[in-house]
Amino acid sequence: MTDTQRLRALLGKRLELVQEIARLNARQLKNRQILGGVELEVMQCERDLSPGEDAAVADRLAQARAQCDAVLARLDEDARDLMESHGQLDALDREISKQ
Structure with a gap:
């Protein structure tokens, strides 16, 4: 060659x-955008959740x-990759510079 x-x-x-x-x-970038949406959902659920509140809101918050945890894990993978x-x-680039 x-x-x-x-x-x-x-x-x-x-x-x-x-x-x-x-x-x-x-x-x-896509995962950061998804994270932003999920964080908004968490904040909405936390705001809607009050003592003695509907179990559906608590389930939605847990989900x-x-x-959020899953997207954060994907962002960690993105950073590693x-x-x-x-x-x-x-x-x-170092190899090319030797040429």
Whole structure:
């Protein structure tokens, strides 16, 4: 493989990684938007819940909190995936700079 072919291959890999990072950023943004909606639902339920209140409101609150926890877990996963992809991109950039 010539130097030019190797550089083209590395730049192709870099483009793929940048596209993956863009996809992960979009996924993270979507999950942040979902979290915002779920947090609003939790606040609404907490406001509607009063002592001796309907069990349905308490159930709705529990479900909203569980959704919130699930979205937070997805955001943690997003952060890990982005960190890994950025690390791969940095390594690839170092390799490209040696060319």
